[in-house]
Amino acid sequence: PFSVSQRPDPVRAPALIRVNAALAGELGIDPQWLQSNDGVATLAGNALPEGATPVAAAYAGHQFGQFNPQLGDGRAILLGEVIDLHGRRRDIQLKGSGRTPWSRGGDGRSPLGPVIREYLVSEAMHALGVPSTRALAAVTSGEPVFRSGAEPGAVFTRVAASHIRIGSFEYFAARQDHAALQRLLDYTLNRHYPQLLPAENPALALLEAVIGALAALVARWQLLGFVHGVMNTDNMLLSGETVDYGPCAFMESYDPATVFSSIDHQGRYAYANQPAIAQWNLTRLAEALLPLIDADSDRAIELARAALEAFPGRFSAARNHGLAAKLGLASLAADQDIALGEDLLTALQADAADFTLAFRLLADEAHPAGAGTGAGALMAPGTALLEWLPRWKQRLEREGGEPAERQRRMFAVSPAFIARNHLVQRAIEQGEDGDFSFFHRMAKRLASPADWDASDTDLALPAEPQERVHQTFCGT
Secondary structure, three states: OOEEEOOOOOOOOOEEEEEOHHHHHHOOOOHHHHOOHHHHHHHHOOOOOOOOOOEEEOOOEEEOOEEEOOOOOOOEEEEEEEEOOOOOEEEEEEEOOOOOOOOOOOOOOEEHHHHHHHHHHHHHHHHOOOOEOEEEEEEEEEEEEEOOOEEEEEEEEEEEOOOOEHHHHHHHHHOOOHHHHHHHHHHHHHHHOHHHOOOOOHHHHHHHHHHHHHHHHHHHHHHHOEEOOOOOHHHEEOOOOEOOOOOOEEOOEOOOOOOOEOOOOOOOOOHHHHHHHHHHHHHHHHHHHHHHHOOOHHHHHHHHHHHHOOHHHHHHHHHHHHHHHHOOOOOOOOHHHHHHHHHHHHHHHHHOOEHHHHHHHHHHHHOHHHOOOOOHHHOOOOHHHHHHHHHHHHHHHHHOOOHHHHHHHHHHHOOOOOOOHHHHHHHHHHHHOOOOHHHHHHHHHHOOOOOOOHHHHHHOOOOOHHHOOOOEOOOO
16 A cells, blocks of 8 residues: 555643744645644644545665665654645645554654754755755644653654655565556656656656756755765655755764764765765666666666766756855856865865855855855864965956855855754753743744844854764654
């Protein structure tokens, strides 16, 4: 089956943490109702929306490179779909809503910490222009969840373009259920890529489209210093949205080897490895689609391989386009421009410079008379960056253009505020003590990441040594 009917398990004493009023309005849902007793009961899984037939979805996945033929929604239940005000179909899902047939002995619940992390980071990613699942609401459950010890429980309401994963296709491919694969292909095309329905080879067209979507997505991650942490195939959506904000974090000191996940002992999902892992995951999608690409397996492999070989070029093009914007340039078309960008990263690594503030510093330097943002001034450039800056400024002179306009564009793509790991951790720890004021402050600040406000200077600063959070956890 694609899914099984599954009602959420009620919780003891649900209480609202936050409703995303703007997103609720976009979905055509009254945010005031969501904050009412009936709304909170629905967000907790204690009541169902009228007409809802909730399900838990089946899927497989490669987890840290090892294939598990049956995973599925072990602690999440899809309440249903809505058509938003823009005519888009979107899933509404509860996470931490109790056991399902796919729970594999787990309790199906979520501690409060992962709920706070996903709310803050997914909404931060959306505000940064990264395709992402969204946070509609978070509620406490009034019940403890037991992991290393007792922790307060919570339920998270996630909104997604869909929850169709690479692992969804792997599930049916592993069972050699080609009829189900075809149904899933047709549904995915209709939902996400309807323009490809007339394609001569729909399965190949879908593969090529998802390759493009994930190449662009991972390029955006790299440009922001975002480390996903758990790029298993069941955490890669065919819609091209970022999903699963478990052991994720934004890198501070630039180091390509950065890893945050507490269980990634080999660094498989390190920052520098994310593009290659995305291509590896796409190869697993291609394998699942082979029977639909061509009945002749050799021909199917040949077509899929040719599609996959386009990934590095598509990723590099997207990444270079974004890096050019962060440098105030129209493009990195010439070899010397690409070298300029790479040498900047080498300098940032040598200086152990804060990745986010370094680009904000460049935006200030692009037009010093109009700087005054404060964010760039929070970082003193190191020796390697100081040696690199004159080359870049000479390149800006050759580029020409109005410095004030260039600076405006650079500010727009170089945030002053990100969901820094130690700040997320502070929001979690205070929330566990029943105080959500810092969480609300962060949620509000991260909605406008490029806009500097000196009163929020503490939210722009990197962690002090004693504040650093080196590991993050998935919450299962």
